[in-house]
Amino acid sequence: MKVLVPVKRVVDYNVKVRVKSDHTGVDIANVKMSMNPFDEIAVEEAVRLKEKGAATEIVAVSCGVAQCQETLRTAMAIGADRGILVQSDAELQPLAVAKLLKALADKEQPGLVILGKQAIDDDANQTGQMLAALLDWPQATNASQVEVQGDRVQVTREVDGGLETLSLSLPAIITTDLRLNEPRYVTLPNIMKAKKKPLETVTPEALGVDVAPRLKTLKVVEPPSRSAGVIVPDVATLVDKLKNEAKVV
Amino acid sequence: MSILVIAEHDNARLGAATRNVVAAAAAIGGEVHVLVAGGGARAVAEEAAQVASVSKVLLADGPSLAEGLAENLAAQVLAVAGGHSHILFAATASGKNVAPRVAARLDVAQISDIVAVESADTFVRPIYAGNALATVQSADATQVITVRTTAFDPVAATGGSAAIESIEAVADAGKSRFEGRELAKSDRPDLTAATVVVSGGRGLGSAENFKILDPLADKLGAALGASRAAVDAGYAPNDWQVGQTGKIVAPQLYVAVGISGAIQHLAGMKDSKVIVAINKDAEAPIFGVADYGLVADLFQAVPELVQAL
Numbered sequence: 144m145k146v147l148v149p150v151k152r153v154v155d156y157n158v159k160v161r162v163k164s165d166h167t168g169v170d171i172a173n174v175k176m177s178m179n180p181f182d183e184i185a186v187e188e189a190v191r192l193k194e195k196g197a198a199t200e201i202v203a204v205s206c207g208v209a210q211c212q213e214t215l216r217t218a219m220a221i222g223a224d225r226g227i228l229v230q231s232d233a234e235l236q237p238l239a240v241a242k243l244l245k246a247l248a249d250k251e252q253p254g255l256v257i258l259g260k261q262a263i264d265d266d267a268n269q270t271g272q273m274l275a276a277l278l279d280w281p282q283a284t285n286a287s288q289v290e291v292q293g294d295r296v297q298v299t300r301e302v303d304g305g306l307e308t309l310s311l312s313l314p315a316i317i318t319t320d321l322r323l324n325e326p327r328y329v330t331l332p333n334i335m336k337a338k339k340k341p342l343e344t345v346t347p348e349a350l351g352v353d354v355a356p357r358l359k360t361l362k363v364v365e366p367p368s369r370s371a372g373v374i375v376p377d378v379a380t381l382v383d384k385l386k387n388e389a390k391v392v
Numbered sequence: 393m394s395i396l397v398i399a400e401h402d403n404a405r406l407g408a409a410t411r412n413v414v415a416a417a418a419a420i421g422g423e424v425h426v427l428v429a430g431g432g433a434r435a436v437a438e439e440a441a442q443v444a445s446v447s448k449v450l451l452a453d454g455p456s457l458a459e460g461l462a463e464n465l466a467a468q469v470l471a472v473a474g475g476h477s478h479i480l481f482a483a484t485a486s487g488k489n490v491a492p493r494v495a496a497r498l499d500v501a502q503i504s505d506i507v508a509v510e511s512a513d514t515f516v517r518p519i520y521a522g523n524a525l526a527t528v529q530s531a532d533a534t535q536v537i538t539v540r541t542t543a544f545d546p547v548a549a550t551g552g553s554a555a556i557e558s559i560e561a562v563a564d565a566g567k568s569r570f571e572g573r574e575l576a577k578s579d580r581p582d583l584t585a586a587t588v589v590v591s592g593g594r595g596l597g598s599a600e601n602f603k604i605l606d607p608l609a610d611k612l613g614a615a616l617g618a619s620r621a622a623v624d625a626g627y628a629p630n631d632w633q634v635g636q637t638g639k640i641v642a643p644q645l646y647v648a649v650g651i652s653g654a655i656q657h658l659a660g661m662k663d664s665k666v667i668v669a670i671n672k673d674a675e676a677p678i679f680g681v682a683d684y685g686l687v688a689d690l691f692q693a694v695p696e697l698v699q700a701l
Contacts, residue, residue, distance in 0.1 A: 272492035281567035302485040305575040357501035372683035391645040
């Protein structure tokens with residue numbers, strides 16, 4: 144079974160982004176970029192499926208600017224076999240990415256597509272579900288456990304209030320949650336090996352996908368900031384403040 | 393123009409989040425219809441019919457909808473989508489699971505987690521863990537939206553008298569099967585709807601130590617939450633996680649115990665009305681957003697606080 148793993152290049156999770164002074168967006172020039180953490184978990188899960196013999200080939204895909212090649216190389220250093228870059232300088236919104244991935248899925252015929260549940264830049268949490276809809280495949284989002292069983296996959300999902308288990312017929316879409324696995328450290332020999340793995344570049348036009356954004360960003364502003372309050376010396380003062388000043392207890 | 397709100401429920405009761413979503417629908421303006429899609433969920437429809445601002449309740453009741461499977465639920469929403477300008481879901485596990493599926497089928501964008509309505513096609517939503525707020529305008533014919541419930545005060549649970557219209561439930565898509573559910577049983581209020589939340593972080597040190605928060609939560613009638621660090625370390629169950637990719641809460645009082653305050657955590661609680669932080673590290677970033685900070689050993693301060701309340 145072939146596994147397709149889409150990976151997104153995002154601002155590193157340790158970077159606190161700043162809103163541009165002209166309010167057109169956030170400033171991502173010269174900040175550290177990394178693979179979206181949930182996508183790293185997705186790559187790791189695919190590699191584990193291959194190690195267990197449930198998957199035979201892992202294809203990493205990234206949609207975006209030329210530098211997404213670095214993200215693909217990271218995926219290949221974790222263990223993906225090859226990479227596909229859908230290169231575009233346009234703003235790619237989740238629906239457009241889902242359509243690009245559908246075009247690639249039609250071509251590659253994977254048994255499973257594993258995606259991160261959400262990218263930490265736009266926080267949309269949409270692409271996996273949209274891809275499932277476009278392919279008319281079943282989906283299991285927020286996965287915390289994945290087990291391939293013949294022509295089905297059993298997935299435990301994190302839901303409000305606890306866990307839920309679904310059994311999906313393959314091919315299927317899975318999106319990863321934090322507790323699915325802990326991605327391995329990438330070793331230098333694997334980084335070197337990844338450089339030799341095949342990386343193909345295609346364009347949205349070649350895939351026949353219109354990626355024009357549907358949502359227009361009118362402005363981006365800083366949220367109202369919350370200023371620090373007071374440090375109280377002891378529990379008694381805290382209780383007094385909560386009762387008499389904040390009046391919340 | 394009419395707005396379709398997808399009800400949150402467990403087939404027995406209407407989820408509180410639905411009333412926040414109805415409030416967002418009312419802010420957009422127009423007739424509000426509520427879709428209750430479930431199995432044996434008539435009581436939910438009757439409850440929804442009482443909700444203020446709701447003019448019609450659509451009840452799709454059948455076994456295919458009993459477990460909230462995304463494939464069937466999305467198909468049910470699509471079956472009644474026609475004629476609605478907006479389709480609104482709560483930004484909950486269920487809403488986030490289904491809304492993008494509906495949007496993709498309609499070939500429209502989905503707008504996630506809105507916190508304000510500017511006009512019928514323009515909405516405000518947080519990006520980058522809430523470090524920026526984007527105002528986005530949609531060019532699509534239908535708006536498919538998830539609503540951050542903490543950003544909209546719920547409409548009244550009663551006062552409405554909507555008609556209930558039964559519609560045919562969709563057939564099972566046959567591609568996914570519900571196997572089981574393990575839901576934590578708790579007498580505490582729901583984390584996302586609680587007026588007081590007591591959260592613990594890595595500072596608690598163990599699952600055993602985490603129990604020190606129980607008497608405090610009991611005293612305050614609070615829900616219990618946790619930072620990602622505490623959940624990752626196994627001190628607390630994963631559905632307690634408050635933060636960018638966990639639950640978003642905005643209670644009247646948020647008590648952060650042994651939580652340092654990573655930006656991902658702050659993203660989930662900084663809209664709380666009053667924030668109290670208890671941490672032995674005076675430099676912890678949580679103090680930067682706390683109204684009241686107590687620099688102390690939590691193992692002494694928490695029992696003392698329980699005594700004093």
